[in-house]
Amino acid sequence: MSDSILFQAARIGSLNVPNRFIRSATWEGLAATDGGCTDELVRLMEGLAEGGVGLIVSSHAFVRPEGYAVRGQLGIHRDDLVAGLARMADAVHRKGGRIVLQLAHGGHLAGTQLTGQPALAPSLAGGPEKTRRREMSEADIDDTIKAYGEAALRAKKAGFDGVQIHAAHGYLLNQFLSPWFNRRADRYGGGIENRTRIVLDILASVRSATGRDCPVLVKMNSEDFLEGGLTREDSLQAALMIASAGADAIELSGGTLLSGKLSPSRSKIDSVEQEAYFRDAARAFKAKLNIPLALVGGIRSFEVAEGLVKEGIADFISMSRPFIREPGLVNRWKSGDRRKATCLSDNRCFMPPMRGTGFYCVVDREGKEGS
Ligand SMILES: Cc1cc2nc3c(=O)[nH]c(=O)nc-3n(C[C@H](O)[C@H](O)[C@H](O)COP(=O)(O)O)c2cc1C
Secondary structure, three states: OOOOHHHOOEEEOOEEEOOOEEEOOOOOOOOOOOOOOOHHHHHHHHHHHHOOOOEEEEEEEEOOHHHOOOOOOEEOOOHHHHHHHHHHHHHHHHOOOOEEEEEEOOHHHOOHHHHOOOEEEOOOOOOOOOOOEEEOOHHHHHHHHHHHHHHHHHHHHOOOOOEEEEEOEOOHHHHHHOOOOOOOOOOOOOOHHHHHHHHHHHHHHHHHHHOOOOOEEEEEEOOOOOOOOOOHHHHHHHHHHHHHOOOOEEEEEOOEOOOHHHOOOOOOOOOHHHOOOOHHHHHHHHHHOOOOEEEOOOOOOHHHHHHHHHOOOOOEEEEOHHHHHOOOHHHHHHOOOOOOOOOOOOOHHHHHHHHOOOOOOHHHHHOOOOO
16 A cells, blocks of 8 residues: 555655655764764664665764764764765665765764864854853864865765755754854854855855765754744745755754753654644745755654645655654555554653663663663
8 A cells, every 4th residue: 555645756856765754863872983884773774774764864973073972973074984884875775775864063062072172163152051162263164164075975975865964953053053052243143144154155065075966955943942042934044045055955853952842852742733843834944945845853643744745844754763663664654554653752762872872762672661
């Protein structure tokens, strides 16, 4: 049974995606301490491709050493990391899947104990109070823009089908977009045109490194849910500039690690009304954008997912936590078993990688009371 619009192919730039399901970037905590790809990661991505996901987005990979945010995170900051990542891309392709690499920089969320350096931030305002930070100079910004281009080229050499620029969830590029974190007085701070500038410069850097045909997605917040943070109006304006600058798709999320209950990964999604919690923003973005929109955040039911695409609120359905428990969810739905994802959205999947082991569904392995 594959009658649904969710199983119809659609394009993201030059990439043909066989169905509307995207595995949203998910830090697994499984990379080597130097950011290298491991056998476990290769097997995991292979499993997602086998499970029918149309497009896999890797976990966030840091583009510069000082952007390393959490242990077990992938890196793409050195040429010698390409060979390991090539095994990942190859394994996915052998199973008929598609995969893009998420390019990231922690900004003030960098793990200073991991990097041994102060974290770089657009300004000293806003971030976690205890982090050692340094305000970025224009030279730091130039180096960062260049690093994204170099990282994208490495991803291309490793055989990835494209890249995603991570501009959401309070990481570096979201810090620039957000007036709460960005208090700069130069051309990278101030109005939304200036606060978006670094993302546009990075897009140009990625394009000049990889060529026009390499699909580039941008994941961004619909809003930050922080007082004085990025608003929906400003975010929509930023998205329009990003689309005009040649991005191939936007993945819409929201919230930061400092936004409390309104974080990107909200818990207790017990009814269809609570699902797709950025739906209203997606509707507003989709009405203005002329590139595909992927929506992420709390989508759990087949009917909700189908409705979002049928009603023209989103072109792609992105999910993260459901695929931790059920890498085969898409094929289950395709086979006709359309019961909702079994994910309980309790967020305990964050615990194992924080403890230094790779992620897993805690409910599956340890029961409802585990961890
Ligand atoms: C364990 C875990 C790790 C995550 N890592 C990333 C990441 O590397 N990059 C990113 O953009 N989002 C990351 N996210 C956020 C998800 O991609 C997604 O935006 C969020 O969980 C909401 O989607 P969901 O309700 O389908 O889980 C992570 C979420 C979880 C649960």
